Amino acid sequence: MKGATETAKIILVSSLRKSYLIGSEKLEVLKGVDFEVRRGEFVCIMGPSGSGKSTLMHLLGCLDSPDSGSYILDGVEVSTLSDSQLARVRNQKIGFVFQAFFLIPWATVYENVELPLIYAGIPFYRRRKKVLAALEYVDMQHRIWHKPSQLSGGERQRVAIARAIVNDPTLILADEPTGNLDTKRSQMVMNLFKRLNKQGKTVVIVTHDPEITTWAERVVYVRDGVIEKEEVLKNDSFGSSF
Amino acid sequence: MTALVQAFKSIMANKVRTFLTSLGIIIGTFSLFVLLAVGEGAGEAMQDTIRSLGSNIIMILPAPGMRFRARKVRFDEEDFLALKALDEAKQVVGYAEKTAIVGVGGRKFASRVKGIYGDYFRAMNLKLIKGRYLDYFDYNSTDRVVVIGSLLARRLFKEEDPIGKLIDIDGVKFEVVGVVDRESATFSLDNSSCFVGFKTFVAVWKIPFFNVFVLIARNEADVDALQNEAIRALYSRWGEDFIVEYDVLNQQELLSTMEKIGDIFKFFLGVVASISLIVGGIGIMNIMLVSVAERTREIGIRRAIGATKFNILVMFILEAVALSLVGAVVGLILGWWAVKFVDKLGYAVSYNWGQVIVATLFPVVVGVVFGFFPAWRAACLNVVEALRYE
Structure with a gap:
């Protein structure tokens, strides 16, 4: 089983545990999560609030380190990496899309999308092409010099997606990406994710909205800090290997 | 370079605050430059006078x-x-x-x-x-x-x-x-x-x-x-x-005595000016702490998309330096005018590039020193908590 499937798995998580200290009390949020994502897959992580799905998303996104367990991202064990190594992993391998967009308010659309490239150390004359390509991909090239406050919610999320893909990550990690959008704009954003997925990007979306799960190939349900169940949906998948 | 440009953009986003924060440095640089010029001028005048008296x-x-x-x-x-x-x-x-x-x-x-x-x-x-x-x-x-x-x-x-x-x-x-x-x-x-x-x-x-x-x-x-x-x-x-x-x-002894007195004089003038620069530096530290608190979310975003602690540290130190540099430049321009004016009044002043460099570098050092603590705080923020910050 191993060997061949190893590289096919972009996320390989086993017995992942994480607890927080709230005051003097230790709150166990993740109680041993085992979970994997194949390269090119479109996966939804579902769960009610307090289920631990946000914590799981933070660990998957290398924003935080687990207490114990292993997390192999794209063939690299990341649970033991240092802070600056994690920053590099986030920069190179992961594209984040957040519910509240998280654009920098005083920077223009262009500057927001450019930011991951700056931290990647790409010289300015090579950044421009990449930024414009990413903005074109989300059809936002006409708003390059606007500030986020001058954009609608849907537009902001598209800019955020452009920022997520500009450095060509292997994994797109979205946290309630449609949570602040109406139905029509949600559709548009989800279509973008679908398109990215068809072009080979692995997409993992954390949500509590059942509507979103219909876009996925597979849904992972989290409850009380463990994986409750998994559900494979019949979706026309491109990257799926079965 | 990109980082320095970013730092200037960032401080220019809030012009009134930037001006008020730089005011301490403006005054400090101004007094440093003017006092150096006056001190140096007085010293040179004394030396000239003694030389003119004959041996x-x-x-x-x-x-x-x-x-x-x-x-x-x-x-x-x-x-x-x-x-x-x-x-x-x-x-x-x-x-x-x-x-x-x-x-x-x-x-x-x-x-x-x-x-x-x-x-x-x-x-x-x-x-x-x-x-x-x-x-x-x-x-x-x-x-x-x-x-x-x-x-x-x-x-x-x-x-x-x-x-x-x-x-x-x-x-x-x-x-x-x-x-x-x-x-x-x-x-x-x-x-x-x-x-x-x-x-x-x-x-x-x-x-x-x-x-x-x-x-x-x-x-x-x-x-x-x-x-x-x-x-x-x-x-x-x-x-x-x-x-x-x-x-x-x-x-000869008069010349060296005058030089010694001049050095002491300049030293005390320098100390006075340095105190105002340090007060200016505290102002910068203060406003940088406010800025870090306000931009906690931004720090989280930057960290999430790949900024290291070091990147954040450098970013905020550069902003502090940019603030003090703005103050230094304005202070120098005002100081230059003041010195020219004093010169015209007939008092002895002496100014050279050395003084300009000292009066520019000192504020920059102040910026680095007083910007470090706020920047360190920013760098040490927890990414997840920073992202959640309202």
């Missing part, structure tokens, strides 16, 4: 630090005569001095009054440009006549001829009989001083002793002998107190 000069001065304290040694006419009796002395001048308010009409200026005994003007190389020097009769009477420096004459009388006019010195009327000028020096205290006869000085201000003696040797070869003889003469009258309280200096 035959010996001065007997209160030792530095002894100037303001009560001294036991009080030179009188007998000391003057003892020095005058020395074979090697061509000329001996004694004087006492004090600060006084000099006025004519409505105009009033702070000035130095010197009560002189002996031909101070020739000994100190002051050129007569109008009227006459004080003469034998002036030195030996208490007539209220005065010779004034050229700069003071210009201030009091503008284009008018001051000769024969009455001026008011500390409330006493004096008749101006001459105007003198020291042209060899870029600036001289004597050009803004008043000179009266010693006996007049004693009668008006009741300070009956000399502060300083100036001796001119007959020729250069006699200078060392004169120096020794003068010390011996005064030591025999005043004993150890004279050695403690006074210096007997030839031209």
Whole structure:
């Protein structure tokens, strides 16, 4: 089983545990999560609030380190990496899309999308092409010099997606990406994710909205800090290997 | 480079705050630059003056630090005569001095009054440009006549001829009989001083002793002998107190003493200016802490998309540096103007690129030092918590 499937798995998580200290009390949020994502897959992580799905998303996104367990991202064990190594992993391998967009308010659309490239150390004359390509991909090239406050919610999320893909990550990690959008704009954003997925990007979306799960190939349900169940949906998948 | 551009963009996003924060640095840089220029200028002027006196000069001065304290040694006419009796002395001048308010009409200026005994003007190389020097009769009477420096004459009388006019010195009327000028020096205290006869000085201000003696040797070869003889003469009258309280200096020693005094002067001016810069730095630290708190979310976003702690640290330090650099540049421009203005007024100033560099680098160092703590805080924020921050 191993060997061949190893590289096919972009996320390989086993017995992942994480607890927080709230005051003097230790709150166990993740109680041993085992979970994997194949390269090119479109996966939804579902769960009610307090289920631990946000914590799981933070660990998957290398924003935080687990207490114990292993997390192999794209063939690299990341649970033991240092802070600056994690920053590099986030920069190179992961594209984040957040519910509240998280654009920098005083920077223009262009500057927001450019930011991951700056931290990647790409010289300015090579950044421009990449930024414009990413903005074109989300059809936002006409708003390059606007500030986020001058954009609608849907537009902001598209800019955020452009920022997520500009450095060509292997994994797109979205946290309630449609949570602040109406139905029509949600559709548009989800279509973008679908398109990215068809072009080979692995997409993992954390949500509590059942509507979103219909876009996925597979849904992972989290409850009380463990994986409750998994559900494979019949979706026309491109990257799926079965 | 990109980071520095970003830092400037970021501080320019909030112009009023940037200005107010930089104000401390503006004032600090301004005072540092102006005080350096004035200190340097005063020092150079003193050196120039001493150089212009020729190498035959010996001065007997209160030792530095002894100037303001009560001294036991009080030179009188007998000391003057003892020095005058020395074979090697061509000329001996004694004087006492004090600060006084000099006025004519409505105009009033702070000035130095010197009560002189002996031909101070020739000994100190002051050129007569109008009227006459004080003469034998002036030195030996208490007539209220005065010779004034050229700069003071210009201030009091503008284009008018001051000769024969009455001026008011500390409330006493004096008749101006001459105007003198020291042209060899870029600036001289004597050009803004008043000179009266010693006996007049004693009668008006009741300070009956000399502060300083100036001796001119007959020729250069006699200078060392004169120096020794003068010390011996005064030591025999005043004993150890004279050695403690006074210096007997030839031209070289005067130059190095003046340099030392100038260095101390500059050091204290520098300390004063540095204090205002440090206060400015605290202002920067304060506002950077506010900025870090306000931008917690932004820090989280930057960290999420790949910024390392080091990137965040550098970002905020550069912002602090940008703030202080803005202050430094504005302060320097204002300081430059002020120094030019002071220069035009006729005071000694001296400015060069060295001072500009010091006045620019110092604020930058202040920015780095005071920006470090807020930046360190920003860098150490927990990414997840920073993203959740409302």
